[in-house]
Amino acid sequence: MPERLKPKKKKAKPLKQAKYTIGYTPDGKAIRKSFYGRNNKEIEAKYRAYQQEKFEEDRKQEFITFKEFSEEWLDKFKRPSVSPVTYRSTYKANLKTLNTSIGDIPVIKLTTNDLQAIFGSVSDISKSKAQKMFIIAKAVLEHAVTINLITHNPMKGVVVGKTRKSENKQAYTGEEYRQVVEFAKTHKYGNGPLLALMAGLRLGEICALQWSDIDFYKKILHVRKATTIDNHGRSIIKEPKTACSIRDIPINDEFCQFFGAQIQLDTFVIGNGSNIIMDSMNYIHRNFKYFKNDLQKKYPHIQNLNMHELRHSFGTVHYKAGTPIDVISTIMGHSNIEITKKIYVHDNVEDARNRIDFSKLP
Template sequence: MRRTKTKREKETGLIERKKVIGVDPMTGKKIYHSFYGRGRRAEEQIDEKYKAFMLNQELIAESNETLAAVCEHWMENCKRPVVSDLTYTQTYEYSLKIITRYFEDQPIAKVKQADIQKFFVANRGRNKWAIDKLYYILKNTFDYAIQNDLIVKTPFIDIRKYGKPPKQKQAYDEEAYFKCIAFAKMHPDGLGPFIILKSGLRRGELCALRWSDIDLPNKIINVRRAVTFKDGSMIITQGKTRNAVRQIPIDTETADFLAATERKSPCVVGHGQSDHTDPKNYARRDYHRFITDFSNETGYPVLSLHELRHTYGTMLYRFHTPLEAIAKVMGHSSLELTRKIYVHDTVDDLKSRIIFPTI
């Protein structure tokens, strides 16, 4: 009985033949692929394409290109050009180390769905953000491998993610915010927390801030650099995002306090003659002393330096600063990021903004 032509065959004049190209290792089912030919030589053309396809599959199976190497190629070609150096180092290179450590020299053509699932099970202790990033990187790596004829079919199918739920970010309320500022002005280690509560600097930006970056007459903090780590070494970068280099207006209280502060180092929170300080040492030494004393005296919870930054963004929002302005001050490129991460709505905030329908 003559086979009915498919819609595509009718529209294009092509002849389609489905041929077995392999067996799914998970289900044992045959894998079919469509091949096309045209005119009187259609069957011959289909056979030639099928043979070429199967030969390419054999070459792929013999390929020793590792998953880690392909992953690195994808990062270099697709992510490095579009993200900042800091993001690339702290996110993509860090994730690549995790992937390389697990898969080692395993060829990408031999990675199965079960291998990928075991990888996520093995890394289930990591936080949700890290798991989401690993998921994104691996999925795109296999897609990249298909596009470059390194594999025929992606094994990245029905992969379940595991991970600890992210820690809920905290922020001080209005009363605690102003008490913390007042406490910082009196505490010997309060300069750094005071600046963050008044400007929203990141920890690395604070540790790279120099007195020469502060324009007191015009009441502006010029954020020009940040301290971070790469391969265990402390380095100076231009910041975490493209908008990290920015100018932050400060109020009169902040300008007056900074003008009256003794300058012991070129770095605002530094010691000695260095123009920057180690963010990790600063957090566990100077800041730890400050926030512990503040918590013991007031009973408010201990927040991290980054949560003080959250608090600043929250206060701007509660005092009706437009989101666009908050995003610029915080050094973000995305309003959505500002809205999702740095805006903490309380029930009272929502009540004050909801207009209930009435008759």
């Protein structure tokens, strides 16, 4: 039986194309868009459907509030490009503050006066927070200009007013330092505070520190990693942010005797036996909270410092003991000495007097 020939498919006719002006750039240049169809009627129908969709979108945009617009900007442009910690602590937190004041105002109705009212009254917040809020508000509204929602950025001309005077970080005195160190040696959750007080470690470095990072024979603590939060909100271990944070810290006999005598039930120095990475926030709100409460009960006269201020105390007691500032800076993982001087060293007039040898003056 002869093979039946399959009928050849007819080639589809090429679609017709027509260009329409759909808008104009800020400098008056026409924006053209192509529409395709089998005939002019179909092309016209597609163009009309586009116009209707654009009209409805424009009406929606006309009433979009700063809160709605900023959250959309945050989700599309910042969430994919910054770390989860930066996303949460820098962008989300500062937008929340902005939205309490201007969140319900439509973007197209937001004026420079509205924004100046906020940034001119920042006496109750820190300079750092005010600057972050300023940068974020400017970026959000610049995006509104880019997509032609508004014609100009109302942040132009806004000036940040006088902010709250920054307070010096607190630090233990020499006597308090010794009392807290001895107390920590006897406490269930004392390892973390001791690593801050005796080695100047940051919280993320403490949570990531493993027993294998401590060379008891050579008396060196190796800092090679720190904890952070991934996109799923889980604690993970990564290299520190800067090269200066990767360092070797000399440790003394007291440190080696105390930590060297411990039974290593966990990979991590502050672990509880599960070999699971300690989440830094959980550590602060649970372990360190118990430690602070018990410390205050036994020594109510001692300053109630946070975890970062224990690290400050490390720098301060070393400075007062005569450790050169450049050595302190290196041990603490700072990029330059000025950071150490400005943030971690707390001098008073008597400290200054003790460092001056008046007998050598002419």
